[in-house]
Amino acid sequence: MPALTWTPVEGIAPITDRVRKVTGRPFGANLVLEFPIEEKLDTCLEHGVPIISTYWGDPTSCTARIHAAGAVHLHVVGSPDEARRAADAGVDAVVAQGWEAGGHVRGSTATLPLVPAVVDAVSPLPVVAAGGIADGRGLAAVRMLGAQAAWMGTRFLTATEARTHDSYRRRVIDAGVEEAHTRGASTAAGPAHRTAPCATAR
Numbered sequence: 001m002p003a004l005t006w007t008p009v010e011g012i013a014p015i016t017d018r019v020r021k022v023t024g025r026p027f028g029a030n031l032v033l034e035f036p037i038e039e040k041l042d043t044c045l046e047h048g049v050p051i052i053s054t055y056w057g058d059p060t061s062c063t064a065r066i067h068a069a070g071a072v073h074l075h076v077v078g079s080p081d082e083a084r085r086a087a088d089a090g091v092d093a094v095v096a097q098g099w100e101a102g103g104h105v106r107g108s109t110a111t112l113p114l115v116p117a118v119v120d121a122v123s124p125l126p127v128v129a130a131g132g133i134a135d136g137r138g139l140a141a142v143r144m145l146g147a148q149a150a151w152m153g154t155r156f157l158t159a160t161e162a163r164t165h166d167s168y169r170r171r172v173i174d175a176g177v178e179e180a181h182t183r184g185a186s187t188a189a190g191p192a193h194r195t196a197p198c199a200t201a202r
């Protein structure tokens, strides 16, 4: 699922073409709604991206367009209330992102309590669990909580296929379970940003 929020519009087609070369399976594009993504969303849909995931904002304005293009809309939420609003907007599934998630963090609740609360809030809408899942044990755990699938980020930073800088990759592999939670990479009012302890976080 390429994150295309910061990709120039003309850079989108080369990325989707490259994804199609390596897989015939469905794939998605991610757009953060806090940024101007209108043209990027249209470009993704024109190029037949079958799944659009959105984050950090109100998905209402996108859902009809995504459905009109025949694509599936997932929206990332951090609370049951936000999940209900996304369900009312007509999204096809919600991603319940717990506090443990790497990168920007939507809410303040951990994955373990968040996932069943979101499942109860939007059932029978499918829920994908995100945050702190890195292997089959985590996948099994969130399936038991009622999620249909797991969504992983940090784990894939260590994949050889990822364009992660070597020192960053090493830092992630060597990281313990104690991680920093900081607002350093966000606006003061924006969501927290979860990262390993480092000089920037401090």
Ligand SMILES: Cc1cc2nc3c(=O)[nH]c(=O)nc-3n(C[C@H](O)[C@H](O)[C@H](O)COP(=O)(O)O)c2cc1C
Pocket (backbone or CB within 6 Å): 003, 005, 030, 031, 032, 054, 055, 076, 097, 100, 101, 102, 103, 104, 130, 131, 132, 133, 151, 152, 153, 154, 155
């Ligand atoms: C380096 C990094 C960048 C991320 N960028 C985005 C992004 O652009 N859009 C988004 O919706 N989520 C983004 N995320 C969050 C992931 O989609 C996902 O919620 C999170 O990685 C799941 O938790 P995990 O890292 O513990 O697997 C990012 C995560 C990481 C680690």
